[in-house]
Amino acid sequence: MGEILVGTCSWTDRELTGSGWYPPGRRDAEGRLRHYAGRFAVVEVDATYYALPGERNSRLWAERTPDGFVFDVKAFSLLTGHPTRAALLPDGLPADARDPRVLDEVWARFAAGAEPLREAGRLGAVLFQFPPWFRPGARAEDFLERTAERTAGWPLAVEFRHPAWWRGEQERATRALLTRHGMAAVAVDMTQALPVSVPPVTPVTSPRLSVVRFHGRSAAWGTGSKEDRFRYAYQDAELRAWLPRLRALAGRVERLHVLFNNCCGTSAVRAAEAMTRLLGRPADGRPVPA
Template sequence: MRVYIGCGGYTNEDWAAPGLIYEGVRKDDYLATYSAHFDAAELNSSFYAIPGLKAFEGMARKSGGRVRFAVKVNRVFTHDRAPESADFDRMLQSPEPLREAGVMGPYLAQFPYSFHRTADNRRYLALLTERFAGHELAVELRHASWDRPEVREAMAELGVIWVSPDYPPVGGMPEPQVHVTGDVAYLRLHGRNRETWWEGGSAAERHDYLYTRAEMDEWAEKIALVAGDLSELYVFFQNTTRGHALKNVPMLREALSARGVPVHAPDPQESGRLL
């Protein structure tokens, strides 16, 4: 199993604080710096506006082929749920430079908590997966009504990746387990800040959480149990606020290595900056 570990987005301005990896780094050089520390990135900007070919060309070039990109599908597919053919065309064609460079990871469809398991929503999800057929598609379903074996069995039949999440313990959402629906798995670690998950005014507030070493050990144990079933695992830390993810990534790498799960740790240009 090849493990790819990265963060939700790479343009995190919090990381320009003293002692963190973007201190003194120009914004144009953020991705090059990021690629010295991580081998995967989850692209958030595509949720708000689908980048063009040149933007994706720039990502492939600046990352030097060292980063796998998971591309979040635009909100028209998951929140508005009214995509037109042109939206599908642009979403599927624009990342072509990443494919040509061999650094394209799965697409990520992140559905909101309000997307319950109803007949209409099941039909919509079937339509979406059909339109993304031939491409790796990871689906995050935040409402607990989807957290059922039969849902994952259907996703396995369709070749869709179930996104295994770690949410705050607030109830009503899927349990924190690694579920396998194919030979690729996808894990999103959102943090466990229960005070701000519903009430937080921004994503930064909701993800303001630093995992403990014991919590990273828990996830390493869960990953090790399914390692033999997978060819690839993507792990993305969403708790980028105040640089929390920069501290947690090394913890997870160490915990996985201690359990015999090989992890690639890029050599940072400036030793120690990630920690």
């Protein structure tokens, strides 16, 4: 039975840092991370989607967290086919993902930035979150194959935002595709009332890792502001309904990461605390066998 690690998709979200969840004396960069890592065993680094990670920051994160704590690092936007401003690229390179020179340099910088976490045993996974227009087909499969070649030996997790990947007969093909590349499938919880809703399937495609990301169930998904999309407070009954699936996943992998992305105020940390309690985890969130 694998370990279950519960956490959130950010520890630096502006609304969280201003909410009072961090106590006095723990509101600087070091204090916030130490406080968070004393309560949960995993966190997702959202900032690396918007800017390439720096080796210094990664080294500091490793130094400020206890043994057993891990970071899931979100892949930089250009690496998942999202629009990326040229100002965010090294040395002013053009934001053209078709240019091999650009891609080679961005991949190298991303890998170097995350390396201190890997060396310290703190790299839980690299999350490749693909955009809603990334749909099943030959072009997408080719993109995934090239990504697998670039990331050989990395712990990878893949989240698809286009629902067709997990609907109908395509689900089996998607499962086989990720399994072939050794990529862990990311399951999601979100509203099921929209045409773009991704179904809450829980495939296992890697024996090492499974990831579940709770986005909240706001009906504003895909339309409103970031706060509107993620403003949702999970109730215990909603979390409890996931317990059989989480325990089943943990029974098939070495580690299961359960992450709350409803980052609006304290909603994500409160949901993570509630899930920790419902799973019977220790109060400090340390990973133990499921």
